[in-house]
Amino acid sequence: MSRIFFLLVQASILFTGIANAQQVKKPEAGSFLLKNATIHTITQGIIVGDLLVREGRIAEIGTGLLAGQDVKLVDCTGKHIYPGMIDSGSRLGLVEIDAVSVTSDFNEIGDFVPHMKALTAVNPNAVAIPVTRVNGVTTVFAKPDGGTFPGTGALIDLLGYSPEQMSCGSERVIMRFPSTGRRGRWDRRSEEEQKKEADKAMQSLNEIWEKALMYSRIDSAARAENNTYLTNQPQMEALLPVVRKQQSLFIEVNGMQDIEKALDWVAKNQIDAVFMGVAEGWRVADKLAKAGIAVITGPVLSTPRREYDRYDAAYANAGKMSKAGVKVAIRTDNAENTRNLPFHAAFAAAFGMGKEEALKAVTLYPAQIFGVAESYGSLEKGKIANLIVTNGDPFETKTKIDALFIRGWNVPLESRHTLLYDEFLQRTPGLK
Amino acid sequence: MKSNVIYLLLFCSSMMTAQNAIIRNATVLTVTKGILPKTDILITGGKIARIGGSITPLPGYQVIDATDKYVLPGIIDAHSHIGLDVVNEATNPVTAEVNVGDALDPMDIAIYRALAGGVTVSHAMHGSANAIGGQCETIKHRYGAVNPDQLRMEGAPRTIKFALGENPIRVHGEGNKIIPNTRMGVEQVFREAFRQAQIYQKDWDDFKKGVRKKAPEYSLRMETLSDILKGNIIIHCHSYRADEILMLMRVLQDFNIKKVCFQHVNEGFKVAPELARFGATASVFADWWAYKFEVYYSTAYNAAILTRNGVTTSINSDSEELIRHLYHEAAKTQRYGDLSDEEALALITINPAKQLGIDDKVGSIEVGKDADLVIFEGHPLSVYAIPQKTIVDGVVLFDIDKDRADMRLDVQPGDKYPTFIDSGREMYDHSCMEGVSELLMEESYARYLRYKLGAGHQH
Structure with missing residues (x-):
């Protein structure tokens, strides 16, 4: 009897093996009832119960939910459910291989190119996308980088076959505030030269802004009079939602002096702003809090920006700002290792931010900052089903992700990295 | 600024000499000989002299309490x-x-x-x-x-x-x-x-x-x-x-x-x-x-x-x-x-x-080896672990409780890059291609591109 059982088991393993070898694993659609999990909702505490995924959304959270017809049951006893994590600043999808410039699409020529749209260049088949999502990061803000107005970034879910399919419907104009700092250790400009260049950049920024205001007025006037008019000013067109305060302007600014100047600049021009980077936010945390400006900071795993800073300056930055009352989201500012977002958050947590705030910094706060909190950022009825099932704290290094849902699709936990592992752990042929 | 340096030198030199110490009551991760709970490590002359329970050191030994902490080889x-x-x-x-x-x-x-x-x-x-x-x-x-x-x-x-x-x-x-x-x-x-x-x-x-x-x-x-x-x-x-x-x-x-x-x-x-x-x-x-x-x-x-x-x-x-x-x-x-x-x-x-x-x-915590040790709050493989003290040759050279903002040793006007560095991406700093990246990007690589483009024109 036991022998027959053994053979049956063997046969089933064999058949599964063949099935796996022959099929590409694809995301699975349908309704899923995740039973008996510890559900970390973010907004409504921790619930031990069930979560129903239907038509891409969280249909219900509660206890003793019954699986209706065609609902796939996923036993989550002893498991945890968290919202999928959101990286608030990444180049994922915009670059395949850093050193191969023809695969790099985040930096267009020109200092003033806000009309360059990241969503256009997002490659849905970037090898790093599955590598990232199997670590629990389900959404990223893919952003251009480069000059003063490098383009418009896009919030994307890490599932889909076209940029449009991946888009979360939130695009944001990026600005890089003129910097007085050194561009790197190799930067040998004198302090005067640096200042001169920064002043010049500031002047040109102000000119751009005045023109943008002017353009907005002309555009409004023309529309009010129902004039049909043609323009060829895509840059100015791109700035309209920001000038009209329909959207926040996402400003990259890092050094203390630059942050202070940026605070004055947005106050003077009455701009609704989000600050990105903010490496030295800890030096002016109170001013940021007072101005009520939300911050996207990171990479947390980064060296202090001045030789004389404490060794943990970058680790502790997020916590210091958050303690001062700033709303802080965390980013990796990476491409292929955007998958390390949970670890950036964990270091921030360990160095003063605390786990709860750090978790919000990669879920709820980004959703709020990007204006998509009605659908993203927490586990609540009606929100998009971007979630992960884990065997523990999603920030802890050795934690495993057991299931991944993006927009209600049950996504296979497979990437180039896992496939190479499967192939090469025991090589066939080996040496013999 | 200058007083900082003097303080720091004194701080370091005083510690440089303290090569006799005892670490008390630690969870010792020896790496080669398993995990030893509630264990003392005696350090004499910068070397690991004894590992065991309740060791009594000679007078003059620095005592480091590591209760509820982990000790890992440096x-x-x-x-x-x-x-x-x-x-x-x-x-x-x-x-x-x-x-x-x-x-x-x-x-x-x-x-x-x-x-x-x-x-x-x-x-x-x-x-x-x-x-x-x-x-x-x-x-x-x-x-x-x-x-x-x-x-x-x-x-x-x-x-x-x-x-x-x-x-x-x-x-x-x-x-x-x-x-x-x-x-x-x-x-x-x-x-x-x-x-x-x-x-x-x-x-x-x-x-x-x-x-x-x-x-x-x-x-x-x-x-x-x-x-x-x-x-x-x-x-x-x-x-x-x-x-x-x-x-x-x-x-x-x-x-x-x-x-x-x-x-x-x-x-x-x-x-x-x-x-x-x-x-x-x-x-x-x-x-x-x-x-x-x-x-x-x-x-x-x-x-x-x-x-x-x-x-x-x-x-x-x-x-x-x-x-x-x-x-x-x-x-x-x-x-x-x-x-x-x-x-x-x-x-x-x-x-x-x-x-x-x-x-x-x-590389491991064994008697006779150099007393290079790290004391961790939290298990070192946890993402929340934070090193508390790092010991080289029996001398505590990093102590989180005595860590000061400015730990530079050479504070001089016109010093090495004291100003703010406006880039979080330091791929080529202190890495394999340091010094070469500039060369490549600004000279050789530009030349290479010109060559490539030039070659293209011949077709």
Whole structure:
């Protein structure tokens, strides 16, 4: 009897093996009832119960939910459910291989190119996308980088076959505030030269802004009079939602002096702003809090920006700002290792931010900052089903992700990295 | 500012002398001899003198309470460029004569920051611009010392940097229009160099035997290569692709050279059985990949696959950023490949010690070894772990309770980059291509592009 059982088991393993070898694993659609999990909702505490995924959304959270017809049951006893994590600043999808410039699409020529749209260049088949999502990061803000107005970034879910399919419907104009700092250790400009260049950049920024205001007025006037008019000013067109305060302007600014100047600049021009980077936010945390400006900071795993800073300056930055009352989201500012977002958050947590705030910094706060909190950022009825099932704290290094849902699709936990592992752990042929 | 420095020097010098200490009541992660709960470690003269329960020290010993804390051997980084003024002598495909030990910078703040991450020993390496680069220096992180010689680890074997693939090709082939311009060329650079060294050696042998009348011309480059042939220098070879890893093993086999550690070795997982058979070791990144083409076909499971195939493996940093959290990098092998705690910890302690030939001195907590230790709050493989004290030769050189904002040793006007650096991406700082990236981007690479575009016009 036991022998027959053994053979049956063997046969089933064999058949599964063949099935796996022959099929590409694809995301699975349908309704899923995740039973008996510890559900970390973010907004409504921790619930031990069930979560129903239907038509891409969280249909219900509660206890003793019954699986209706065609609902796939996923036993989550002893498991945890968290919202999928959101990286608030990444180049994922915009670059395949850093050193191969023809695969790099985040930096267009020109200092003033806000009309360059990241969503256009997002490659849905970037090898790093599955590598990232199997670590629990389900959404990223893919952003251009480069000059003063490098383009418009896009919030994307890490599932889909076209940029449009991946888009979360939130695009944001990026600005890089003129910097007085050194561009790197190799930067040998004198302090005067640096200042001169920064002043010049500031002047040109102000000119751009005045023109943008002017353009907005002309555009409004023309529309009010129902004039049909043609323009060829895509840059100015791109700035309209920001000038009209329909959207926040996402400003990259890092050094203390630059942050202070940026605070004055947005106050003077009455701009609704989000600050990105903010490496030295800890030096002016109170001013940021007072101005009520939300911050996207990171990479947390980064060296202090001045030789004389404490060794943990970058680790502790997020916590210091958050303690001062700033709303802080965390980013990796990476491409292929955007998958390390949970670890950036964990270091921030360990160095003063605390786990709860750090978790919000990669879920709820980004959703709020990007204006998509009605659908993203927490586990609540009606929100998009971007979630992960884990065997523990999603920030802890050795934690495993057991299931991944993006927009209600049950996504296979497979990437180039896992496939190479499967192939090469025991090589066939080996040496013999 | 000046008073800070004086204070710091006093602080450091006073601690430099305290080499007798006892660590009380710790959970000791010995790495080689299991986990010892509620254990004391007695340190005498900078060495581990006793390990056990309730040890009574002699008077005058510094007492360090480690109740509810973990003690790990000082972390060892087998690939780093901190504590160096320069990294790349990128002027010839073979520069075996140069030695980064001549360019040590004991005042590099990165050394202190590495200590704050529990790293007590690092392998200060030459860069990867040349197929045969310069000799490297295994350094102890004795931060506070101002004499460069004090960084050198006594008794550490000589090591040398080799490099395969894109870097030497870009610098010399694309940059200077000389061999190597391909991976074929890289192989011949090694064979050529070793053949020359064999001839050099024979000439000297003949001269000493009286067969040859005139002494051959002395060459430090050839002397160094001869020492490699004699097995007196461990090769640490920057490498990525499986084919080039196999190539170097064939070359070494032909010249009967046995001691080699492959560095980075992102595709080591593809040839793990071959590496194990050769007796080569591997020092890898936990998860870096895709930053250039030769690391595109990588997997974060590399360390696990190598380990499971019997290759002695370490996790390195090659970065002044990563070196600060190698304990976290090692833990990634538990997410990617399920290594046990002991296996994961070995990747940053005893295994890199073996690769540097210093495992008789450091890399585990055993009586007689150097008292290089880290005291952690939290298990070192937890992402929330924070090193509290880092001890080198029995001296506490990082203490989180006494950590001051400014820990620089050389505070002078016009000092090294005291102002703000407006870039979080420091890929090329303190890494393999330091010094060369500028050269490549601004000179050679621009020239290369002009050449490419120029060539295009001819069609």
